[in-house]
Amino acid sequence: MTDQKSLETIVAHAGILTDLTTGAISTPIYQTATFGHPELGKSTGYDYSRTANPTRCVLEKVLAELEGGVDASAFASGMAAITSLQVLFSPGDVIALSDDLYGGTYRLFEKIFRHWGLQSEYLDFTNIAEVKKLTDARVRAFFIETPTNPLMKITDLKKVIAFARSRNILVIVDNTFMTPYCQRPLLLGADIVVHSGTKYLSGHNDTLFGAVISKDIDAAGKISFMQNATGGVVSPFDSWLALRGIKTLAIRFDRAQENASRIARWLTKRKGVKKVYYPGLPDHPGRTIHFGQATGPGAILSFRLADKKAVRRVINFVETITFAESLGGVESLITYPVTQTHADIPESLRKRIGITGDLLRLSVGIEGCDDLIADLDQAIG
Ligand SMILES: *Cc1c(COP(=O)(O)O)cnc(C)c1O
Numbered sequence: 001m002t003d004q005k006s007l008e009t010i011v012a013h014a015g016i017l018t019d020l021t022t023g024a025i026s027t028p029i030y031q032t033a034t035f036g037h038p039e040l041g042k043s044t045g046y047d048y049s050r051t052a053n054p055t056r057c058v059l060e061k062v063l064a065e066l067e068g069g070v071d072a073s074a075f076a077s078g079m080a081a082i083t084s085l086q087v088l089f090s091p092g093d094v095i096a097l098s099d100d101l102y103g104g105t106y107r108l109f110e111k112i113f114r115h116w117g118l119q120s121e122y123l124d125f126t127n128i129a130e131v132k133k134l135t136d137a138r139v140r141a142f143f144i145e146t147p148t149n150p151l152m153k154i155t156d157l158k159k160v161i162a163f164a165r166s167r168n169i170l171v172i173v174d175n176t177f178m179t180p181y182c183q184r185p186l187l188l189g190a191d192i193v194v195h196s197g198t199k200y201l202s203g204h205n206d207t208l209f210g211a212v213i214s215k216d217i218d219a220a221g222k223i224s225f226m227q228n229a230t231g232g233v234v235s236p237f238d239s240w241l242a243l244r245g246i247k248t249l250a251i252r253f254d255r256a257q258e259n260a261s262r263i264a265r266w267l268t269k270r271k272g273v274k275k276v277y278y279p280g281l282p283d284h285p286g287r288t289i290h291f292g293q294a295t296g297p298g299a300i301l302s303f304r305l306a307d308k309k310a311v312r313r314v315i316n317f318v319e320t321i322t323f324a325e326s327l328g329g330v331e332s333l334i335t336y337p338v339t340q341t342h343a344d345i346p347e348s349l350r351k352r353i354g355i356t357g358d359l360l361r362l363s364v365g366i367e368g369c370d371d372l373i374a375d376l377d378q379a380i381g
Pocket residue numbers: 077078079080102104105145149174176177195196197198199208209210
């Protein structure tokens with residue numbers, strides 16, 4: 001049915017004509033906490049908005065369709081979504097996570113989950129030989145970012161998934177950087193996809209939301225139970241903002257990728273820039289694997305400055321680009337991972353993986369590309 005439609009059409013039609021009583025093109029915002037029942041034992045299908053809300057349900061349906069899952073649960077933030085994964089595990093279980101990963105996810109696993117007995121370890125999933133050396137039978141799941149944040153390392157999802165299958169290990173992919181428009185891990189065999197919808201899905205740096213999308217009905221049921229039990233749900237209004245954002249995901253992502261590709265190439269030639277990390281560059285070590293599992297290079301890139309002291313200059317001098325945490329919006333943002341997104345990762349681990357003081361991350365937006373290049377040019381000095 002909808003599988004035959006292109007992703008462009010699915011996103012453009014996100015939530016249209018869901019209210020057949022009025023024919024509203026845009027999904028109405030059901031700003032209500034609770035729902036009246038016609039009589040004892042009867043329900044409209046909605047009881048209380050923590051459990052289910054019509055606007056949120058439309059968003060969840062769209063997300064499940066986009067990722068090719070059976071169901072989705074939408075949360076108030078990406079971290080609330082990732083927190084809900086706890087329901088799938090027991091004390092003593094170990095989860096192996098990408099060693100180069102969003103700092104908030106690291107903080108959650110180390111400072112919250114570990115205390116309750118859910119253990120974590122960190123693996124370089126881009127090194128399949130290292131992954132295959134895994135002997136710890138307590139490892140119940142892999143939690144993978146590809147590309148990783150902020151070093152844009154690529155994991156061969158098919159290979160890791162095949163190995164995980166042989167060991168009965170659940171594969172969870174944080175697909176925030178690529179979005180289902182560009183990469184669909186469930187179709188490659190992953191079990192669960194999580195999102196910080198705050199980023200590309202919403203796309204305008206104007207709301208927080210997160211999601212868990214499952215391939216399997218049992219896992220989906222558990223996540224949905226957790227969502228209701230813990231209550232970290234996204235509000236009706238933010239669900240609507242998310243739906244509105246998703247409608248333009250395809251054109252936003254296309255444009256941002258185009259800008260990012262040009263900027264990455266320009267940076268590689270710019271004096272004062274030591275190294276550029278971007279899967280779209282011809283010499284990126286994961287390029288072939290990336291394009292075997294994704295349809296585009298994405299619009300996040302990181303770069304190292306030759307002179308670490310120049311970092312301050314770049315951050316203070318950018319004008320069109322804003323110095324701010326986050327990514328995936330229409331506006332370009334520059335981030336300093338060491339003190340922002342990855343501040344919670346201990347210095348020793350940061351150093352080992354290469355998140356050092358000379359590294360900047362750029363989330364490229366949809367502005368005029370010449371303006372962005374000119375801005376970087378004057379800021380790098
Ligand atoms: C931002 C982000 C998160 C956390 O999401 P929030 O919506 O900020 O809670 C998780 N994973 C990745 C890759 C992110 O970029």
